Each structure stands twice: as C-alpha cells, then as structure tokens.
Amino acid sequence: MALCAVMLQILKSRSGCGAWGRLLQRQSSSGVYSSVHAFDEAEIREKLQAFPGGSIDLFKQDSGIAVLTVNNPSRMNALSGGMMVDLEERVSELENWTDGKGLILCGAAETFCSGSDLNAVRAISNPQDGMKMSMFMQNTLTRLLRLPLISVALVEGRALGGGAELTTACDFRLMASDSVCEDRRGIADFVADIIGDVGLKKTSSHIKRRISIKSSR
Numbered sequence: 484m485a486l487c488a489v490m491l492q493i494l495k496s497r498s499g500c501g502a503w504g505r506l507l508q509r510q511s512s513s514g515v516y517s518s519v520h521a522f523d524e525a526e527i528r529e530k531l532q533a534f535p536g537g538s539i540d541l542f543k544q545d546s547g548i549a550v551l552t553v554n555n556p557s558r559m560n561a562l563s564g565g566m567m568v569d570l571e572e573r574v575s576e577l578e579n580w581t582d583g584k585g586l587i588l589c590g591a592a593e594t595f596c597s598g599s600d601l602n603a604v605r606a607i608s609n610p611q612d613g614m615k616m617s618m619f620m621q622n623t624l625t626r627l628l629r630l631p632l633i634s635v636a637l638v639e640g641r642a643l644g645g646g647a648e649l650t651t652a653c654d655f656r657l658m659a660s661d662s663v664c665e666d667r668r669g670i671a672d673f674v675a676d677i678i679g680d681v682g683l684k685k686t687s688s689h690i691k692r693r694i695s696i697k698s699s700r
C-alpha cells in the first residue's frame with residue numbers, strides 16, 4: 484500500500500519535534516458522556532455486541548507507529564455493533580501505549596468505511612437506543628481525537644456517513660485521488676452526530692475545519 488508507506492515515513496521523520504512535539508503532549512482523557520448524563524456504557528456495549536461481524540485490528544510497531552484497520556470487507560468495511568465495541572477497546576489500548584508516536588487509521592481491502600452497518604442501525608429501532616449508540620461512539624471518537632499520538636486517516640475508496648465521521652477523529656486526512664469522503668445527511672447532521680446537541684454550542688474551530696472535508700472534494 485503506497486499511501487501507507489508514505490505516511491509511515493512522514494510520521495517517523497517528524498514526530499517528537501516542534502509543533503509535532505507539542506501535539507504529542509496532548510493528554511488522553513475521558514469521553515463526553517458519563518453516568519452524569521444517564522449514560523450506561525455497559526448496557527449499550529451489550530446491545531452493540533448483539534450485532535457482530537468484522538473487526539477493528541490494531542498493529543503496534545516497534546517504531547512507535549500503530550496501524551488501526553477497519554476490517555469488514557464483505558460490507559465495504561461498515562461498522563457493525565461488535566466493531567464499535569472493538570474500536571472503543573483499541574482506543575483504550577492506545578491510551579495506555581506509552582511508546583506510541585503516531586497512528587494510521589485505514590480500511591481493509593482498499594476502501595475506508597461505508598458507515599454504520601445498516602442492518603444494525605435498522606435493528607436498533609427506538610430513539611433511546613439510537614441515542615445511546617450515538618453517545619457511545621461520540622465518547623470513543625472524542626477519545627481517539629485526544630490520543631497523544633499524531634494520527635492520520637488514510638482514505639482509499641469510500642468514507643461514507645459514520646466512515647466520514649471517523650476520519651474527523653484524526654489530526655490529518657490523506658486521501659487517494661479517486662477516494663470519496665462524504666456524508667449525505669448534510670453538514671448540520673454531521674456536526675450533530677460527532678459532538679451531539681449539547682456539544683454543538685461549544686463546537687471548537689478545529690472541529691469546524693474538519694467538517695469542511697465534505698465540501699473540499
């Protein structure tokens with residue numbers, strides 16, 4: 484994978500100095516929602532695990548660069564419930580990786596991610612469970628964004644819906660020339676999905692810049 488090789492070189496050569504060094508000093512922290520918001524993580528984990536399929540694979544290299552792969556090729560790397568739980572666990576692992584410098588987030592089989600698995604989304608049919616799934620993912624993506632690692636989303640093929648959101652949890656997006664990164668629900672929903680209604684009022688400018696990937700293609 485040529486793009487991946489280029490990113491590895493850039494991360495290896497740049498990490499640990501100047502602005503990059505400052506980025507590395509960011510501290511991991513907890514997500515947005517907790518029991519204060521009536522969020523019961525164990526409950527939603529159990530519900531998500533009822534929708535298995537695919538995996539999120541983490542490969543930590545001795546160089547300090549990790550590769551996180553969204554792996555569900557038969558569904559264009561759609562995120563099943565089990566993969567959402569996997570992602571949270573891989574983020575926890577990265578939060579505890581003291582030797583880490585950089586992270587490449589990519590999809591298997593030369594495509595990025597076609598969003599949430601529509602079978603799981605359809606099955607989670609009531610608004611309460613939908614909200615809990617959204618809170619779970621917002622917590623995970625917030626923690627991914629706050630990792631003290633330089634992170635790059637390597638986009639080949641399609642990054643759609645939740646797949647496009649996933650790219651916004653990285654510091655940078657490197658896109659193949661024929662790749663597509665879009666959310667068909669529109670910018671407002673896109674923002675709301677990432678940070679939620681409460682967070683919307685506090686949207687920081689860097690998040691707004693990330694959203695502009697939709698219109699920049």
Ligand SMILES: CCC(=O)SCCNC(=O)CCNC(=O)[C@H](O)C(C)(C)COP(=O)(O)OP(=O)(O)OC[C@H]1O[C@@H](n2cnc3c(N)ncnc32)[C@H](O)[C@@H]1OP(=O)(O)O
Nearest residue numbers: 557558559561597598599600601602641643644645646676
């Ligand atoms: C946060 C909210 C969200 O993320 S909602 C989900 C937003 N995403 C979408 O709406 C994308 C839905 N998928 C598509 O539009 C197409 O499958 C895309 C990705 C464009 C690929 O088209 P094409 O190259 O023709 O392949 P295909 O449709 O035959 O797909 C191959 C198999 O993969 C499956 N697949 C794809 N995406 C999903 C998905 N998000 N959830 C569940 N399954 C998905 C297709 O159903 C198809 O499966 P099968 O081979 O028919 O069994």
